Amino acid sequence: MTKTSAFDHLSQDDAIGMLRNMIRIRRFEEKLTVLFKRGKLPGFVHLYTGEEAIAVGACSALRTDDRITSTHRGHGHLIAKGARVDRMMAELFGRVDGYCRGKGGSMHIVSFDLSIIGTNGIVGGGIPIGTGSAWADRHLGRDNVTIVFFGDGASNQGVFFESMNIASVWGLPVIFVCENNGYTEWTPTSELTAGNIVDRAAPMGIPGESVDGNDVVAMRFAVERAVERARKGEGPTLIEAKSYRWNGHNEGEEAFAGAYRPEAEQAEWRERDPIVAFGERLVESEWLTREEWAAIDSDEQAQVDAAVEFAENSPFPDAEEALDHLFAPSKESA
Amino acid sequence: MAAKTVTEERNIYYIEAMREGLRAMLGEDENVVVIGEDVGRSVIGATRGLVEDFGPMRVRNTPISEATFVGMCVGAAAVGLRPVVDLMVGSFFYVAMDQLADQAAKLRYMSGGQVNLPIVYFTATGPSGSAAAQHSENPHPMLMNVAGLKIVMPSTPYDAKGLMVSAIRDDNPVVYLQDFVLGGVRGPVPEGTYSIPLGVGDIKRAGKDVTVVAIGAAVPKALRVANKLEAEGISVEVVDPRTLVPLDMDLILESVARTGRLVVVDNARLTCSAASEIVASVSEKGFDLLKAAPQRVAWENVPVPFSPPLEERALISDSDIDSAIRMTLA
Ligand SMILES: Cc1ncc(C[n+]2csc(CCOP(=O)(O)OP(=O)(O)O)c2C)c(N)n1
Ligand SMILES: [Mg+2]
Numbered sequence: 001m002t003k004t005s006a007f008d009h010l011s012q013d014d015a016i017g018m019l020r021n022m023i024r025i026r027r028f029e030e031k032l033t034v035l036f037k038r039g040k041l042p043g044f045v046h047l048y049t050g051e052e053a054i055a056v057g058a059c060s061a062l063r064t065d066d067r068i069t070s071t072h073r074g075h076g077h078l079i080a081k082g083a084r085v086d087r088m089m090a091e092l093f094g095r096v097d098g099y100c101r102g103k104g105g106s107m108h109i110v111s112f113d114l115s116i117i118g119t120n121g122i123v124g125g126g127i128p129i130g131t132g133s134a135w136a137d138r139h140l141g142r143d144n145v146t147i148v149f150f151g152d153g154a155s156n157q158g159v160f161f162e163s164m165n166i167a168s169v170w171g172l173p174v175i176f177v178c179e180n181n182g183y184t185e186w187t188p189t190s191e192l193t194a195g196n197i198v199d200r201a202a203p204m205g206i207p208g209e210s211v212d213g214n215d216v217v218a219m220r221f222a223v224e225r226a227v228e229r230a231r232k233g234e235g236p237t238l239i240e241a242k243s244y245r246w247n248g249h250n251e252g253e254e255a256f257a258g259a260y261r262p263e264a265e266q267a268e269w270r271e272r273d274p275i276v277a278f279g280e281r282l283v284e285s286e287w288l289t290r291e292e293w294a295a296i297d298s299d300e301q302a303q304v305d306a307a308v309e310f311a312e313n314s315p316f317p318d319a320e321e322a323l324d325h326l327f328a329p330s331k332e333s334a
Numbered sequence: 335m336a337a338k339t340v341t342e343e344r345n346i347y348y349i350e351a352m353r354e355g356l357r358a359m360l361g362e363d364e365n366v367v368v369i370g371e372d373v374g375r376s377v378i379g380a381t382r383g384l385v386e387d388f389g390p391m392r393v394r395n396t397p398i399s400e401a402t403f404v405g406m407c408v409g410a411a412a413v414g415l416r417p418v419v420d421l422m423v424g425s426f427f428y429v430a431m432d433q434l435a436d437q438a439a440k441l442r443y444m445s446g447g448q449v450n451l452p453i454v455y456f457t458a459t460g461p462s463g464s465a466a467a468q469h470s471e472n473p474h475p476m477l478m479n480v481a482g483l484k485i486v487m488p489s490t491p492y493d494a495k496g497l498m499v500s501a502i503r504d505d506n507p508v509v510y511l512q513d514f515v516l517g518g519v520r521g522p523v524p525e526g527t528y529s530i531p532l533g534v535g536d537i538k539r540a541g542k543d544v545t546v547v548a549i550g551a552a553v554p555k556a557l558r559v560a561n562k563l564e565a566e567g568i569s570v571e572v573v574d575p576r577t578l579v580p581l582d583m584d585l586i587l588e589s590v591a592r593t594g595r596l597v598v599v600d601n602a603r604l605t606c607s608a609a610s611e612i613v614a615s616v617s618e619k620g621f622d623l624l625k626a627a628p629q630r631v632a633w634e635n636v637p638v639p640f641s642p643p644l645e646e647r648a649l650i651s652d653s654d655i656d657s658a659i660r661m662t663l664a
Contacts, residue, residue, distance in 0.1 A: 067413070069409070098446075099445075099446070099448075100444060100445050100446035100448070101446035101447075102446070103443060103444055103445070103446045104444045104445060104446065108444045108445070110441075110444075110445045110448065111448070112412065112445070112448045112449050113448075117409055117412045117413065117449075118408070118409070118412075118437070118441060120437075121436075122432055122436050122437070125405070125432060125433070125436060125437055127402075127405075128401065128402040128403070128404070128405025128406050128408070128409070128433055128437075129405050129406070129408045129409035129412075129437060130409055131402065131405075131406050131409065132405060132406030132407055132408060132409030132410040132411075132412075133409035133410060133412060133413045134409075135406055135409075135410055135415075136409065136410035136411075136413045136414055136415040137413060139367065139391065139410075139415060140365075140413075140414055140415070146409070158401060159399075159401050159402050159405065159433075162397070162399035162401065162402035163399075163402050163406075165397055165399065166396065166397055166399060166402060166403070166406070169397065324447065325442060325443050325445075325446055325447035326442070326443050326481060326482055327442075327482075327484070327506045328442065328447075328450040328451075328505035328506050329505075330504060330505070330506075330531075330532065331503075331505070
């Protein structure tokens, strides 16, 4: 049965999987808001609520062995790349079943098995790392690509310009995905950032594309185009995805941040909920019923609830593990 | 060309010994790549000629973007390359500090040991004579404190080659520091490939009255002073740790157990120097062994000045080492 759709070559399974992933991220982040308020989480968290379409659209264009580097606001990227919410939650609780055995926490969850090669607490820190994995993959004759996620704030770091430059002259298969959510911490991006971020591609001689970051399908197709170019050896692309974070810069910011965002602006972006928008399109295309949508949602909610239970039941690592994992054991050869 | 035996030694320059180590590892493992600014030509010399043999992809020139190419090695190593970086000059590490100290050094630990990062960052470093403040630094004290970086500081051509081999074979980020002034020193080096384990120091001269631990370019200075004092009947043992992380404290403590006296000579600023660390550790672990207060010989706490008499005043001299040794005997 062929059904023409507004989704071009996207299959129904793909589309529903993308919706499911966005919902998973949303429910995960909402749970963290509650857990943070209850004082259940060590440390602090930066949530991705509102920006789900960027990570899901982008990662849905990747193969499992394609790579990403992520940021301090990274939970969405990880889930979109296939991370399990229970092991993520255990990491956030500092438990031994966490992806990093409790050594990383919110800003450093990684799973190299999922080709996630770094999640950074340093704004912009992952940009060279992903440029480097792209270099190695190309050097070793593989056709994997790397997506580097970073924020509008990170677009003012020197390593962003340096990495675009070297990726351009070396023709590296890296896709720079800038998540422009309008704010760098508590300051509007426009006060800090000259011109349009996407225009920073042109002087480097690489394509730049601006995308509605609340449209998961647009994200998917933009990244697919960049992936195709990268795999063919045609080099890097810069994608600027415009979106908005619903929550604060970090949970608990209301203690000090004040009202730095207009109410109307927040309301307007919540109206443009990327999950509702996509779900409605799927319903309209008759790819999904409202009942199926609701079932996906309650299923994901249940997974997240189970993840909390998993995390709470996971033990803390033995304190002596603080001294482990610094160096790989040496295999001294004479 | 006929194969030569491993034991056959020639006198070659330190910088050539480094190059032999690099060449051997490029030959041994095709995942080894060398990158840096003008590595094809190589101003200091360690990589000179390698591009002719291994091609411009394995010996690759980079733009002047230290932070980025230092960090690129982290991602590259995580997915299977064994990058070796020529930073050219020790101060240039500071340009790349986040990628070195926050990324390369920490990614394995933060991930709970999920990944190995076989990377070597090598550079010429330290004062070379009126190179002024930004081309005379020795960054090892700062880097020792980072946790997650191994640090190698060879003092002889023999050690330079063997430690280059081990550094490249090691599965961790290794900082390899070649004191500028040692590059033109000659010494015996076997032709074949050999390695020197990281974390194993070497007694460069046996003695019984005073232990002088000397690091990098301080080693030949300490040996010169030791030879001079021999005439006066003072017997100085010179211990070269060769690697600062891991540090062979056992060897140092054994030596102090024999002599009862300790001087540490570090070619770096005094505050929080390797000398400070070694003296503190010996004081904690070997206080009973000491017959006199241990002494540190290191630079004044100023940037390295340009004008020759100023530079001489700020850095360490043979007479500083001489007086420190006498202090422990007084
Ligand atoms: C190098 C560095 N500088 C500053 C910070 C503090 N900091 C954390 S997040 C952030 C803002 C980042 O803004 P952006 O890149 O737009 O990402 P967003 O938080 O909006 O997702 C800052 C300044 C940091 N973590 N690292
Ligand atoms: Mg932002």
